[in-house]
Amino acid sequence: MPVRLNSNDKDFETHFVELLGLKREVSTDVDNAVRAIIDDVRARGDAALVDLSLKFDRLDLRKTGIAVTAAEVEAAYAACSKETLDALMFARDRIADHHKRQLPSDDRYTDAAGVELGHRWTAVESVGLYVPGGLASYPSSVLMNAVPAQVAGVPRIVMVVPSPSGELNPLVLAAAKIAGVSEIYRVGGAQAVAALAYGTDTIRPVVKIVGPGNAWVAAAKRQVFGTVGIDSIAGPSEVLVIADKNNDPEWIASDLLAQAEHDTAAQSILMTDDEAFAEAVEQAVRRQLGTLPRGNIAGESWNTFGATIILGSLGEAVPLADRIAAEHLEIATADAEDLAMRIRNAGAIFIGSVTPEVIGDYVSGSNHVLPTARSARFSSGLGVLDFMKRTSILKLDRAALEKIGPAAMTLARAEGLEGHRRSVEIRLEEAG
Amino acid sequence: MPVRLNSNDKDFETHFVELLGLKREVSTDVDNAVRAIIDDVRARGDAALVDLSLKFDRLDLRKTGIAVTAAEVEAAYAACSKETLDALMFARDRIADHHKRQLPSDDRYTDAAGVELGHRWTAVESVGLYVPGGLASYPSSVLMNAVPAQVAGVPRIVMVVPSPSGELNPLVLAAAKIAGVSEIYRVGGAQAVAALAYGTDTIRPVVKIVGPGNAWVAAAKRQVFGTVGIDSIAGPSEVLVIADKNNDPEWIASDLLAQAEHDTAAQSILMTDDEAFAEAVEQAVRRQLGTLPRGNIAGESWNTFGATIILGSLGEAVPLADRIAAEHLEIATADAEDLAMRIRNAGAIFIGSVTPEVIGDYVSGSNHVLPTARSARFSSGLGVLDFMKRTSILKLDRAALEKIGPAAMTLARAEGLEGHRRSVEIRLEEAG
Structure with missing residues (x-):
């Protein structure tokens, strides 16, 4: 049974803190195994990919090749229903339209001291997109990761996807084609991340790696961070x-x-100011669970991590929602818009009763890669800026250096960095 | 002696790759020791800070208190020269002016399908700024980290700084006052990071931790990442x-x-199309080294990691500079502006011979926290956006849901997520 909290209860704060602290992920320590895999791929390249794919995916890459061919992609595309392809293209276009509005502007200006300042945004040169195999292999995630990279102007978008026993989800290949992915390799796990970061004979390295994965993939991404983004x-x-x-x-x-149907570790929380309504929702959940194909998963999630929180008034929701900092926040109240503007921490806010969260998963145009586990307190959903970087620009003339140089010299001396001071002084001396 | 490469040499590529691959940092494995410190601070809070400061800083926090008092800050401020304080305030104002231009805009619009979309930027609620003690304790870094947080609108800016044997750099305290830091604690190392992430009786936790530190601080930041940004x-x-x-x-x-005077692990590279000029610069370096207070450090850096690269033409600099992806890129050539626009990977570009890099360290207004170790290929300097996060906003009415809902239902079914499909269907049915 999901927990039920009531903000009027004396021990509400204690129970709320418990809810916030619920550990939903079992952390598997695969760091050493992952390190060995990365070292192997760095040392032996494609040969390591072959061995590791035999071991983990029961797939002989010497027979299939590492790269997925254009013909395979076309065949997969042809195997998909027109309805699904149309829906993918509809989603792709909406994601592209929305993300184009995130394209940043360059800036360049001369300030009062005559100093020219600014910045320039450029796309990263290449991106590797990790796509999980098996059940969690979602074509919508391919779009949500690849389309913003394309909008940013990334010239090379590489996809890796494990192919357990040779299987590849045709929808994922079709989504890759629709999203403009330029290369696809049938490797997964830590070995795929290593190949993307360090390169092999077949796979040229990329500059940044994105996309969801299991504990091995996550550990590999952490380990290659620095070498790549x-x-x-x-x-x-x-x-x-x-x-x-x-x-x-x-x-x-x-x-x-x-x-809840995503994962037994997913979490669904209801906040309402009406206890009878909360009970009605709980009853409806139990009823619907019985007819849901993934009812076992959803039921386990709901019973383990679900919660209903009864509030004295809806205004109490603001500070509590900010502490929860939910990935998805749905607000279906009379003053939904007002509440939405008062809550600061959320990955995405879905306003009103006809804006189900699911719309954001697929076709709203908004990105469905959003900060989880309370990280909306300090981070944002995936967007165009994640595929770009900003270079600062500075340009002084002699007059500007004369104006601001002396303060730099003072601070350099105060910090004991005489060499810093001199690199300004030498220019001012000769100017004088 | 620094290496000398020539792009005409047959083995240039090999040597250039060696230069790119130079490991300048000795990675110290302090992960387990850091984990124990973090656990200790989580378990015992202030008492752990007292014990660890006795051990690492030879400082008894029971006598000094953990918080640096307002009176101490005022005393430190009063102890600084007017010239230095003026220079710090000059820098602060210029940093603030420049960073205000980075403040992002919210967006809200209704698209052709009637879907209301947008995003809202908000500041993170609190920031912890780590400031190293001892030699690398730079007031300019306090400004570069704290001022953008202030410009972003972060209401609570906390600083931690170790106080070895009770010493605190008055300039760092003065810079904190000038930059609007709201709380200061005399703790450092992994224990300070743990206190910021998890809180103690004295130090309330923050949402994001920034600032440079040694291997212990870096390891602690990695370990608390997720709990905080x-x-x-x-x-x-x-x-x-x-x-x-x-x-x-x-x-x-x-x-x-x-x-080079920053650190024996710093790196300075010269690229030029004129060998005689390269030799003249090398000679000048040797001559200046003899008179530089930090000449030992600068000399070791230059001899170990320095390089001069002779090019056939300056145009060759573009792809090479993109591969180096330098934190600081100075361009002093006739066509400096043109070259600057063709190079994509750099933290900051300093254009022209009277724009020494040092100007960017202190008073240009541009941030001096920039991506190192080739990470300018995928990341940007510190800025206002690092202290803000973006929340997506979605709002549909019934007509909009009727337009885009069916495609969402198609994709949900294709992904085997029937619960997703139903949350749209249930609304369309009742609407029909």
Whole structure:
């Protein structure tokens, strides 16, 4: 059974802190094994990929090749239904349209002291997109990672995807084609991350690696960080729904379950100011669970990590939601817009009762890669800026150096960096 | 002696790759020791800080208190020369002015399908700024980290700084006052990072930790990442100077040495199309080294990691500079502006012979916290966005859901997520 908290209870704060502290992920220590795999790929390149794929994926890359061929991609595309392809292209176009608005502007200006300053944004040269194999192999995630990279102007977008026993999800290959992925390799796990970071004869290294993966992939990304850039490490998904009694309990229940069906470690929380409504939603959840194909997963998630929180008033939701800092925050109340603007910490906010979180997973155009596990307190969803970097520009003339140089010399001396002082002084002397 | 490469040599590529691969940092494995310190601080809070400060800093916090008092800050401020305080305030104002231009805009719009989308930027609630003690305790770094946080609107800016044997650099305290730091604690090392991440009775936890530190601090930041946000882990500083023969070799030499005096692991590289000029610069470096207070450090850096690269033409600099991806790139050539625009990978570019890199360290207004160790290929200097996060906003009405909902249902089914499909369907059914 999910926990039920009431903000009027004396021990509410204690229980709320317990809820915040719930550990939903079992941390597997695979660091040493991953280090060995990375070393092996660095030392032996493609030969290591062959051996490791035999071992972990029961796949002989010497027979299939490491690269997925254009013909294979075309065949996979042809195998998909028109309805699904149309939906993928519809999503791709909406994601592209939305993300184009995130393209940053360069800046260049001369300030009052005559100092020319500015910055220039450029795309990273190449990106490696990790796509999990098996159940969690989602074409929508391919779009959500690759399309912003394309919008940013990344010229080379590489995808790696494990092919257990030779299987590849045709939808994932079709999504890659639709998203403009330029190379695909049938390798996964830590070995794929190592190949992307350090390169092999077949796979040229990339500059940044993004995308979700299991504990091995996450550990490998952490270990190669520095050699390449990485995105944030995603944890299990979560939703916080704030709803008043004027909602259909069945709608709200379906949203809690959509989140819960992802993973037994997912978390769905309902906040409401009406206890009878909370009970109605809980009942609806139990009823819907019985008919859900992934009911076992959703049920385990809901019973282990689910929660309903009864508030004295909806205004109490603001500080609590900020502490939860949910990946997904759905607000279905009369003053939803006002509440949304008062809450600072959330990956994405879904306003109103006809904005189910699921819309953001697929076709809203907004990115579904969002900060999990309370990291919305300090980080943002994936976007175009994650595939770009900013270079500062400085340009002085002699007059500007004369104006601001002396203060630099003072600070250099104060910090005991005489060489710093001199590199300004030598120019001012000769100017004088 | 620094290495000398010539792009005409047959084995240039080999030597250039060697130069790129030079390991300038000795990685100390302190992970287990750091883990024990963090656990101790989590378990015992202030008492652990007292014990660890006795051990590592020879300081009894029971006598001094953990917090640096307002009176101590005022006394430190009063002990600084007016010239230095004026220079710090001059720098602070210029940093603030420049960083205000980085403040991002919110976005909100309704697209053709009637879907309301957008995002809202908010400042993180609190930031912890780590400031090293001893030699590397630079007031300019306090400004460069704290001022952008202030510009972003972070309401609570906390500083931690170790106080070995009770010593605190008055300039660092003065800079903290000038930069608007709201709390200061005299703790350092992994224990300070742990206190910032998890809190103690005296130190309330923060949401994000920034600032440079030694191997212990870096390891602690990595370990608490996730619980809090962190900035990137900075490596030793570096400069690449591209200069033609129309420069004064003494000026260029002074820039190479300003970088080299930071640290024996710093790196200074000169690229030029004129061998005689390269030799003149090398001679000037040797001459200036003899008179530099930190000549031993600068000399070791220059001899171990320094390099001059002779090019057939300056155009060859573009791809090479992109591979080096220097933290600081100085361009002193006739076509400096043009070269600057063609190079994509650099933390900051200093254009023209009267724009010494040192200007960027102190008073240009631009941030001096920049990506090191080739990470400018995928990351940017510190800025206002590092202290903010973006929340996506979505809002549909019934008509918009009818337009885009069916494609979401198709994709949910294709991914085997029936619960996702139903959370859209249930709303469309009742709408129908």
